[in-house]
Amino acid sequence: MVIGSQSNNTLEIRDLVVEYRTRERVVHAVNSLSLTVGRGQTLGLVGETGAGKTTTGLAVMGLIPKPAGVVLGGAILLNGEDVLHKSDREMKQIRGKTVSMIFQDPMSSLNPVMSIERQISEAIRAHDRSLTRSQVLQKAHEMLEMVGIPRDRGSEYPHQFSGGMKQRVVIAMALSCKPDLIIADEPTTALDVTIQAQVLGLMKDLKDQYRTSMVMITHDLGIVAETCDSVSVMYAGSIVEHGTLHDVFDDPLHPYTKGLFGSLPRLDDRRAKLQPIKGLMPDPSNLPTGCTFWPRCDHAKDVCRVEKPNPTYFGGEHFVNCHLFNEEISGARTVNMGD
Amino acid sequence: MMKHLFRRRAEPEEGSMSLLQESWMRLLSNKGAVAGMVFLTILVLTAICADLIYDYETEVIMQDIPSRLQPPSLKGHLLGTDEYGRDLLARLVHGSRMSLVVSFSSVVLALAVGGTLGAMAGYFGGVIDNIIMRLTDVLLAIPMTLFAIVIVAALGANTTNLTLALGASSIPIFARVVRASVLTVRQAEYVEAARSIGAKHGTVILRHILPNCIGPIIVQFTLRIAQAIYNTAALSFLGMGVQPPAPEWGGLLASGRTYIRDYSYLSIIPGLAIMSTILALNLLGDGLRDALDPRLK
Amino acid sequence: MTENAPLIDVRGLTKYFATKRGLLHAVDGVSFTISEGKTLGLVGESGCGKSTTGRLLLRLIEPTSGQVLFHGTDIASLSSGEMRDMRKKMQMIFQDPFSSLNPRMTVSQIIEEPLRLHRMIEDRDERMNKVLEIMDLVGLSRRLRNTYPHELDGGRRQRIGVARALVLDPEFIVCDEPVSALDVSIRAQILNLMGEVQEQLGLTLLFITHDLSVVHHFSDEIAVMYLGKIIEKAPADELFAHPSHPYTEALLSAIPIPRLHDRPKRIILRGEITSPVNLPKACRFATRCPKVMSRCHEEEPELCEIGPNHQAACFLLD
Numbered sequence: 029m030v031i032g033s034q035s036n037n038t039l040e041i042r043d044l045v046v047e048y049r050t051r052e053r054v055v056h057a058v059n060s061l062s063l064t065v066g067r068g069q070t071l072g073l074v075g076e077t078g079a080g081k082t083t084t085g086l087a088v089m090g091l092i093p094k095p096a097g098v099v100l101g102g103a104i105l106l107n108g109e110d111v112l113h114k115s116d117r118e119m120k121q122i123r124g125k126t127v128s129m130i131f132q133d134p135m136s137s138l139n140p141v142m143s144i145e146r147q148i149s150e151a152i153r154a155h156d157r158s159l160t161r162s163q164v165l166q167k168a169h170e171m172l173e174m175v176g177i178p179r180d181r182g183s184e185y186p187h188q189f190s191g192g193m194k195q196r197v198v199i200a201m202a203l204s205c206k207p208d209l210i211i212a213d214e215p216t217t218a219l220d221v222t223i224q225a226q227v228l229g230l231m232k233d234l235k236d237q238y239r240t241s242m243v244m245i246t247h248d249l250g251i252v253a254e255t256c257d258s259v260s261v262m263y264a265g266s267i268v269e270h271g272t273l274h275d276v277f278d279d280p281l282h283p284y285t286k287g288l289f290g291s292l293p294r295l296d297d298r299r300a301k302l303q304p305i306k307g308l309m310p311d312p313s314n315l316p317t318g319c320t321f322w323p324r325c326d327h328a329k330d331v332c333r334v335e336k337p338n339p340t341y342f343g344g345e346h347f348v349n350c351h352l353f354n355e356e357i358s359g360a361r362t363v364n365m366g367d
Numbered sequence: 368m369m370k371h372l373f374r375r376r377a378e379p380e381e382g383s384m385s386l387l388q389e390s391w392m393r394l395l396s397n398k399g400a401v402a403g404m405v406f407l408t409i410l411v412l413t414a415i416c417a418d419l420i421y422d423y424e425t426e427v428i429m430q431d432i433p434s435r436l437q438p439p440s441l442k443g444h445l446l447g448t449d450e451y452g453r454d455l456l457a458r459l460v461h462g463s464r465m466s467l468v469v470s471f472s473s474v475v476l477a478l479a480v481g482g483t484l485g486a487m488a489g490y491f492g493g494v495i496d497n498i499i500m501r502l503t504d505v506l507l508a509i510p511m512t513l514f515a516i517v518i519v520a521a522l523g524a525n526t527t528n529l530t531l532a533l534g535a536s537s538i539p540i541f542a543r544v545v546r547a548s549v550l551t552v553r554q555a556e557y558v559e560a561a562r563s564i565g566a567k568h569g570t571v572i573l574r575h576i577l578p579n580c581i582g583p584i585i586v587q588f589t590l591r592i593a594q595a596i597y598n599t600a601a602l603s604f605l606g607m608g609v610q611p612p613a614p615e616w617g618g619l620l621a622s623g624r625t626y627i628r629d630y631s632y633l634s635i636i637p638g639l640a641i642m643s644t645i646l647a648l649n650l651l652g653d654g655l656r657d658a659l660d661p662r663l664k
Numbered sequence: 665m666t667e668n669a670p671l672i673d674v675r676g677l678t679k680y681f682a683t684k685r686g687l688l689h690a691v692d693g694v695s696f697t698i699s700e701g702k703t704l705g706l707v708g709e710s711g712c713g714k715s716t717t718g719r720l721l722l723r724l725i726e727p728t729s730g731q732v733l734f735h736g737t738d739i740a741s742l743s744s745g746e747m748r749d750m751r752k753k754m755q756m757i758f759q760d761p762f763s764s765l766n767p768r769m770t771v772s773q774i775i776e777e778p779l780r781l782h783r784m785i786e787d788r789d790e791r792m793n794k795v796l797e798i799m800d801l802v803g804l805s806r807r808l809r810n811t812y813p814h815e816l817d818g819g820r821r822q823r824i825g826v827a828r829a830l831v832l833d834p835e836f837i838v839c840d841e842p843v844s845a846l847d848v849s850i851r852a853q854i855l856n857l858m859g860e861v862q863e864q865l866g867l868t869l870l871f872i873t874h875d876l877s878v879v880h881h882f883s884d885e886i887a888v889m890y891l892g893k894i895i896e897k898a899p900a901d902e903l904f905a906h907p908s909h910p911y912t913e914a915l916l917s918a919i920p921i922p923r924l925h926d927r928p929k930r931i932i933l934r935g936e937i938t939s940p941v942n943l944p945k946a947c948r949f950a951t952r953c954p955k956v957m958s959r960c961h962e963e964e965p966e967l968c969e970i971g972p973n974h975q976a977a978c979f980l981l982d
Binding site (some may be wrong): 222225274303 | 882915921927
Binding site (some may be wrong): 555556557559560561562563564565566567570574575578579660661662 | 719722724748749751752755756758759760763764765766767768777778781782812814825828832
């Protein structure tokens with residue numbers, strides 16, 4: 029594979045491995061993860077706490093906390109350019125200009141002692157020194173109005189805004205330099221349902237307007253259904269299933285993906301008993317051998333305990349990393365699953 | 368043993384040791400804390416056995432002018448003699464008694480009073496908080512040394528009054544530290560949970576709040592003891608503390624000051640004793656704080 | 665079957681907090697009943713007063729006015745000693761499994777504490793047996809009894825919380841967002857556990873949550889709160905089939921549904937929850953309501969019957 033060959037993908041991650049090393053243990057946060065996000069597309073990265081979703085996002089931003097975090101291998105291509113070997117100075121230019129991240133807690137990206145218009149202005153000036161002060165302010169106000177905040181509130185400080193409004197400010201900052209890619213890490217988890225609906229609607233509109241690509245990191249399959257074009261399901265640092273929204277929602281194949289759907293209460297039948305996945309997330313410093321999901325899997329076979337599964341494709345981009353499918357690509361794929 | 372020290376979150380094993388045993392193991396794995404503990408143990412033992420090592424009347428306070436100001440040597444006096452020809456080591460050993468007793472008891476007193484006040488202020492809040500904190504503010508506003516001088520001058524210079532004076536000056540510090548920790552811990556849901564299962568205020572404070580405030584209290588405790596040793600020295604220097612010829616570390620340091628140009632060992636050696644004790648206390652305090660926190664396994 | 669006398673009867677429960685900016689109407693005249701063995705779901709967004717209501721029911725905070733009748737006894741009138749006895753019968757499960765357990769106590773000490781406080785079982789071995797029984801009931805392996813909460817994951821911690829609430833054999837439990845801090849697959853485990861335990865022990869529950877799909881799954885009846893008031897109350901299926909108050913409609917439509925087909929149309933509300941300080945006399949939802957009328961700004965609608973067991977507070981439904 030030639031690095032930097034394709035550029036119709038905004039983001040391409042190949043075999044990324046990230047570890048956190050402390051004195052006593054090594055946490056395998058991301059294990060040989062690969063994914064692609066096409067231009068203007070939204071990819072949902074779904075998984076539970078500790079699956080490595082946020083670490084993946086931070087790796088793309090070049091923000092893996094050092095010195096504990098180490099990128100051991102793989103490649104991250106933004107617009108076809110490998111960013112893993114960029115210097116800190118180059119990464120500073122890439123962040124904001126090419127890729128921005130929206131965090132779960134808006135206060136982690138806002139400075140409490142700076143008015144919001146100034147914060148947005150600084151984000152703009154960091155990448156475009158040619159604008160005059162008043163032009164920058166003008167642009168900051170435009171960004172605020174775009175996310176539905178009246179421009180006269182621009183001189184206020186973060187604490188004067190509610191959670192939903194703060195997240196709008198963060199979105200305005202993230203979009204201020206028209207990045208090609210936005211990584212949204214659980215952007216609405218801290219918000220109320222009705223506010224979440226507002227913010228998600230806003231993000232969708234803006235994304236369409238700017239033709240921005242997006243990685244939506246979330247644990248909520250409902251949000252994925254609402255905002256994404258394709259889905260990657262993550263478990264213990266790697267992707268267990270990937271496909272278009274229809275592939276994964278209409279025909280989930282991996283036992284973990286099925287388990288996630290089975291764990292959700294059904295709105296059409298409230299008495300249906302939930303089908304939780306047994307057991308717990310594995311300790312990322314002590315991952316099971318073979319397929320990382322086997323201790324929790326109802327269909328685990330002997331081979332699952334010793335060998336890592338390879339992806340099996342089901343037409344288009346839909347693939348599953350599971351031994352249940354490795355030998356039976358030829359058709360009878362639901363035999364073992366017993367839905 | 369190591370298995371317990373590095374227990375993993377995801378795979379808890381059967382805990383077979385009690386909390387105390389586990390804390391003890393954790394304390395032993397901290398080199399600094401062990402060093403501090405060893406030093407303090409030796410110090411305390413020396414203080415207790417001081418009379419067996421050196422006779423107070425003949426070796427500690429009896430003057431021997433002919434052998435005055437002899438420098439430390441392996442043959443004669445190990446740490447030398449002072450301006451009255453008394454053996455410095457003997458005075459140091461006996462002085463440790465006074466220094467330790469006064470500083471420990473004054474800090475324990477301050478912790479008991481200040482801690483109770485602070486816990487009440489933090490837990491109940493409102494008017495109680497206001498009254499207690501304003502009272503301690505008044506104490507805090509008076510300069511410590513001046514305050515101690517007033518007490519000692521009014522009540523007479525003896526060990527009890529010295530302890531009282533030093534203790535009183537530490538009360539507001541403990542009240543503040545304990546109050547601040549209680550305020551944070553009080554917010555925790557487990558405190559509300561304790562109330563919801565029907566625990567009385569006393570139980571909530573003693574069983575759920577204070578054990579979780581222990582960290583800052585221990586650190587403050589060791590720091591204040593160090594401070595108390597130092598303050599005793601200051602008061603002795605001013606003539607308000609331990610009265611000569613009784614030895615006390617601060618007093619030794621102070622009297623050595625006069626000869627610092629030619630006989631610097633007279634002030635350096637008591638100074639080193641004070642410094643090592645304070646260092647040992649801090650090391651042990653840090654170790655204890657970590658050892659008593661089950662989250663830091 | 666005849667309707668049981670309600671176990672919990674809440675009448676005009678009100679709690680105001682004095683703040684620097686004025687009187688905060690946390691809970692404002694809330695009334696409801698819960699029959700024995702049933703679950704009432706209390707839903708609403710942050711700041712609507714649902715958690716305060718739960719704490720008022722257990723008298724963890726004192727109400728400004730109103731009554732909470734438990735088996736017909738007003739718990740606000742009890743002395744502190746009588747209240748302590750009453751606490752044996754009413755318990756709480758907390759939201760955050762990471763902060764609701766004392767980090768310095770072991771699993772068995774935490775579960776045992778209620779028994780000790782109420783001197784229920786004086787004998788040490790017997791008491792430990794009871795603790796182990798409860799641990800079995802909630803699916804906690806017995807070997808975990810001497811571990812500390814921080815060594816366990818969120819799901820197991822929440823099982824400890826459930827065990828602590830169950831150990832006194834209570835009749836009524838307030839569950840304050842018991843699963844919202846948990847991961848999806850663990851959440852399902854805990855919800856199933858709570859359902860089983862409720863059935864087995866015949867518990868009455870108040871289930872407080874912001875998660876509508878969870879409350880729908882778990883409750884017999886649902887009350888929707890907005891700014892300190894109940895604005896709609898109905899049996900779970902009825903509420904989801906025929907939401908009547910415009911807020912309930914919007915709330916239900918805002919749930920992100922994890923499927924691609926027949927998705928309901930979204931109603932996106934304008935603005936945010938207004939501050940519950942110094943409320944004007946008007947419908948509290950008027951500022952965000954898509955169907956607002958001039959009357960809504962002048963009067964406050966009362967909760968009234970709009971169908972069998974179905975109540976709502978909106979002028980549109982008069």
